[in-house]
Amino acid sequence: MKLLFFGTPEFSRSIVEELSKNHEILGVVTQPDRRRGRGHRMQPSPVKKWAQDNDLPVFTPSSLKDETFLQEIRALGAEVFVVAAFGMLFPEELLTMAPRGALNIHTSLLPKFRGASPIESAILAGESISGVTLMKMDQGLDTGEIFYQEELSLEDKTAPDVLEEMIPLAVTLLERLFRAWQQGEEVNTRAQTGPFSVCGKYDKSSYLLDWTDSAEHLSRKVRAFYPDAYIKWGNDRLKILQTSVHSSVEQDPGTVILTNDEGIYVSTGDGVLSIEMLQRSGRRAMTASDFLRGTPISLGTKLGG
Template identity: 40%
Template sequence: MKLIFAGTPDFAACALEALIAAGHEIALVLTQPDRPAGRGMKLKPSAVKVVAQTHGLRVEQPASLKSAETQDMLRAIGAEVMVVAAYGLLLPQAVLDMPRRGCLNIHGSLLPAWRGAAPVQRAIQAGDRQTGITIMQMDAGLDTGAMLSKHVIDIADTETSASLFARLTQLGAEAIVDTLARLDSLTPQPQPAEGVSYAHKISKQEALVDWTQEAEQVARTIRAFNPAPGAHTLLQGEPLKLWQAQAREGQAQPGLVVSADAEGVLVGCGRGLVCISELQAPGARRLPAREFLAGHPGLVGTRLG
């Protein structure tokens, strides 16, 4: 099938690799412009651009899809389908209407749950037991298009956004290949009105741990914000990042460290306790609790936050 592919991060790059392997004709790849990265702030291509160039595909990086010149370029491709995965640019209606069989989006939730920018993080933060990939036909709304297929996975009790992203990345690649192979036999299903939720973009303010919340909520937030933006608190006035946590029974004053051993640092919450098993001090690397405590003795009795 003749495709235009639009995407930017690793999540999209895996799908592009899968479409190439499946034998589809990728007539054009759209991705975000190169961005400064690293200590030297040198321009770095997106993961999708790297894959496209490796396979000798045509790559374009427009800052917008609204210009007549860009739209004429897309129209000239004559693609049957445009596949979109975490692209980062809005598709105007004129672009949505171009491919003969529409624009298909690989979305990282079970729609209509968690429409929007951060579906993986919000699913973990909310304590959902399942999530997955929805392949949908794009329309002018925010992830409101009709659904072509759903692919479900369970969310583990220790799941972080990093681990869930990795699993959804692979699932998304498999899902789009499967959906395109069955496209002729699939009937688009409108999203139900019930069960709609929005995965709003995560703010830096949210990453500061609120120890007055229930332990389950604190632990889920820590895991949801791993790897970005990284949940943090204060230890003796210095920032301390928290990467892995589980709720425990018990009670102590919010933020009070009640014990610290190889299993983790046990901290009081508004209700229950949280065991933090992976931590990171400023300028240091992420460490399991055992190694962290070797360099930070005397935590018991101190207050975080």
């Protein structure tokens, strides 16, 4: 297949790299360079860097309605557009430009969790199963008709773990569709049915753990926002990387009730959260037992939140 790829982050780069092994990538459309990293220097997106390394055309339009951009895209003659974590809604002209239309890889089982943060939102909602949806794009936000879906488990996984597992699933669904098209098969789509939900982006304020929440919800936040969930530690931050949930005790939320080689046990609004892996600013991640050897914590200490 001759395809034009739309995407921006590392997830997208992994998908287009796999597709390039069997298909002709005519170019990529990606977000403009942004300030990234500790130095806040202008850097290209992972998709743009991959395209440059492979001498492919790169387009970074500020608007998908720009007439010059649309003319350039039309001239490429792509059979289909493939979209994965691109971040801009398509105008009608772009949706209908390629003979096979525009395909989108979405990291949830639509119609659940349409929008910008489907993996984090599924974990926070306590879902045990999520998956990947391959759909035909329309002008709505993740409302297009579905070609295929593939499930995967969310149990005890962080959001980055889940995203990594979704890459081969996404490629498999795309290859399945392309193979059917190349063999002349008619592939039917189905409309999204049932209850739907929409999720927006989470800002950094969401990463702070509030001890008045339940232990279960705090544990989900650690997984959903890994490795950025944190508590306040004086003027510093402690990133909380791994936890487990235990039954409740009668203590004020945020109180340390037990420390041992397994963890730092903290009372919450409902239940006890054991902190098992954590990281101070500028330090390496460590187990609770290693942390306690260098920084003992007395029982009854109130942790920040």
